[in-house]
Amino acid sequence: MNEYDSNRIYDVAKKINYKRTTNLSETDCYVLNTCHIREKATEKVYHDVGRIKKEFRNKKKPIVVVAGCVAQAEGEILLNRERYIDAVIGPQSYHQFNETIIKIEKNQKKVNSTNFDVIEKFDTLNSIKNTSNKTSSFLTIQEGCDKFCKFCVVPYTRGQEFSRSIEEIVRECYELVNNGSKEITLLGQNVNAYNFKGKNLSDLIFEISKIKELKRIRYTTSHPIDFNPDLIEAHQSLKKLMPLIHLPVQSGSDKILKNMNRKHNVEDYLELINKLRKAKPEIEFSSDFIIGYPGETEDDFNATLKLLKEVEFINTYSFIYSARPGTPAAKLQKTDETILKKRLTVFQKVAREIKMKYKKNLINKKSLVLFENKVGKNNEFFGRDEFSNSVIVKSHENLIGKIEEIKIIDGNQSTLFGTKKNFNKKNFAA
Numbered sequence: 001m002n003e004y005d006s007n008r009i010y011d012v013a014k015k016i017n018y019k020r021t022t023n024l025s026e027t028d029c030y031v032l033n034t035c036h037i038r039e040k041a042t043e044k045v046y047h048d049v050g051r052i053k054k055e056f057r058n059k060k061k062p063i064v065v066v067a068g069c070v071a072q073a074e075g076e077i078l079l080n081r082e083r084y085i086d087a088v089i090g091p092q093s094y095h096q097f098n099e100t101i102i103k104i105e106k107n108q109k110k111v112n113s114t115n116f117d118v119i120e121k122f123d124t125l126n127s128i129k130n131t132s133n134k135t136s137s138f139l140t141i142q143e144g145c146d147k148f149c150k151f152c153v154v155p156y157t158r159g160q161e162f163s164r165s166i167e168e169i170v171r172e173c174y175e176l177v178n179n180g181s182k183e184i185t186l187l188g189q190n191v192n193a194y195n196f197k198g199k200n201l202s203d204l205i206f207e208i209s210k211i212k213e214l215k216r217i218r219y220t221t222s223h224p225i226d227f228n229p230d231l232i233e234a235h236q237s238l239k240k241l242m243p244l245i246h247l248p249v250q251s252g253s254d255k256i257l258k259n260m261n262r263k264h265n266v267e268d269y270l271e272l273i274n275k276l277r278k279a280k281p282e283i284e285f286s287s288d289f290i291i292g293y294p295g296e297t298e299d300d301f302n303a304t305l306k307l308l309k310e311v312e313f314i315n316t317y318s319f320i321y322s323a324r325p326g327t328p329a330a331k332l333q334k335t336d337e338t339i340l341k342k343r344l345t346v347f348q349k350v351a352r353e354i355k356m357k358y359k360k361n362l363i364n365k366k367s368l369v370l371f372e373n374k375v376g377k378n379n380e381f382f383g384r385d386e387f388s389n390s391v392i393v394k395s396h397e398n399l400i401g402k403i404e405e406i407k408i409i410d411g412n413q414s415t416l417f418g419t420k421k422n423f424n425k426k427n428f429a430a
Contacts, residue, residue: 001187002068004138006033009067009094011128016098024055029063029101036069036153038322042078045070049084063104065089065097069157073326075114090114091143091158095124126168133179135372135401136216136384141169141204142188147223149250150261151290153324154189161189163196166204173208182401183216183370184208192222192231202230209240215403216370218388220246221288224264227272236279243280244314244387247272248288252307253300256293260329266307273311284358284387286315291347292340293321294332301343308350314358314387316351320344352413359389359411367391369406369418371399391416 009031010020021027032048034041045066052064065087066078072090079085086104089097093113100111130139144159145152173184186204188194194201205217217240224247234241247269251257254265276283289304308316320340323330369391371383381399383391385406392415393399393406406418 001138001140001143001189002033002035004140004187005068005091005094006031007132007138008125008128008130009033009097011131012094012097012125013101014131015128016101018101024052025059027062029065031065031067034066034068034070036073036157036324038319041070042074045078046082049082053084063087063101065100067091067094067097069153072114072157073153075112079110079112085110087111088114092121095121122164122168126171130172130175131179132176132181134181135370136183136185137176137179137181138185138187139169139172139176140164140187141201142191142194145190145223146193147190147225147263148261150259150329151250151293151321151324151327153327156326158189161193163194165196166199166207169204170207170211173211173214177211177213180401182214182403183218184214186217186219188219189221190223190226191219192226192228200228200230202228202234205231205234205238205241209238214240216240216242216386218242218244222247224249224262224269224272232275232279235276235283242386242388243283244286245276245283246286246288249307250288250290251293251296251300252304253296254303256296256300259295260290260293266303269307270310284314285311287311287313287317289316289318289347290321291318291344292335294329294334296321296335301347305347305350308347308354312354312358313351314355314389316348316355318344318347318351356413359413359416362389362408362416363411365408367406367408367416367418368403369393370403371401373400374398385416389416390414391418393418393420395420 018029030052032045034045049064056062063086064084066085067089068091071088075088078088087100087110089100093115096113100113103111142163144161145154146161148155176184192201194204208214209217249269250260250262252266257265273285367385369383369385371381373382375382375392378394379396380392380394385391391406404420406420408416408418410417
């Protein structure tokens with residue numbers, strides 16, 4: 001979502017004649033777009049600002065803007081602690097970016113723009129064309145969350161759930177497809193809670209699937225309790241909807257799930273997995289796990305390992321519990337860090353073994369790969385298969401933007417290597 005937001009900030013900034021640059025030394029305005037989900041996010045802000053200060057020690061100071069969820073959560077603290085920061089802009093105030101920059105250019109005081117007016121934000125952005133021209137693009141359809149999991153900062157930095165209209169989303173989809181996108185990932189902090197005037201996520205997916213040149217549709221991130229039968233039906237009937245679902249579970253212990261206020265248990269989760277597999281047998285899953293949530297015992301951790309092995313997630317994102325200031329769980333007693341590191345090591349070892357087993361089973365099989373860009377200097381192209389696995393293929397033909405049937409010939413934990421008919425494994429390695 002931050003990648004999408006950053007692109008939209010750029011679309012806004014072009015209206016006042018700013019252009020994107022990769023050269024830090026020539027920058028007039030530096031925007032640091034932040035996330036507050038993980039620990040030490042704020043310290044990373046100060047580290048980056050320190051890097052800018054060093055670069056511009058003997059030069060004219062650039063405008064420095066901190067945007068995103070760290071700005072929303074700690075805006076006034078940032079402005080007071082680091083004088084080099086000129087403005088903080090929260091995630092629901094990006095449409096005010098130009099107004100903020102103009103104020104700073106006129107030597108006005110520091111600007112704190114951390115309103116929660118998400119409707120005004122999207123009303124403004126709808127009038128500004130999305131100029132992203134990637135083969136695979138992100139598109140925010142929903143923001144905020146009403147679930148209030150006790151460990152999560154999202155309701156406090158992104159606000160309550162808000163869904164954009166189907167009409168404006170479809171319009172933006174057409175813009176992205178006309179710019180060259182073949183795949184669109186629909187984004188939301190709780191994307192399957194999407195609801196606009198009685199229309200849900202499956203209604204939206206069916207609508208955008210009518211766009212002829214749009215070949216692939218994905219969405220993330222889902223909450224298990226908002227996964228309705230219509231969405232399962234969409235996976236069964238729509239070929240454009242990719243067969244990988246990111247479905248965070250966080251723990252395999254009912255006790256911990258209850259303490260987290262997740263509003264589902266392990267049985268509910270497994271029942272949903274089974275319904276989806278019955279509807280679409282080839283479907284695969286990825287998930288998020290918090291290791292060491294306060295109160296987690298060895299039995300609770302073993303229950304999480306059991307769930308990991310039972311579902312056989314092809315990808316997992318696992319972290320030791322990180323207390324977020326302002327959340328209910330931040331007040332709870334933490335487990336000893338040494339114990340948690342050992343648990344994380346064990347968990348990630350099992351997850352890695354499952355992933356490698358899955359990847360090995362793909363070798364000598366064919367995959368449909370959408371190629372996104374060229375990598376290196378040896379006619380190598382990067383793409384993703386239907387399950388979002390990274391694939392690299394060597395080809396004298398320009399593959400960017402094409403969906404090709406590829407034979408997988410080798411692979412490791414992060415990347416698969418494939419070939420078209422005119423390349424064998426020996427040629428690829430040359």
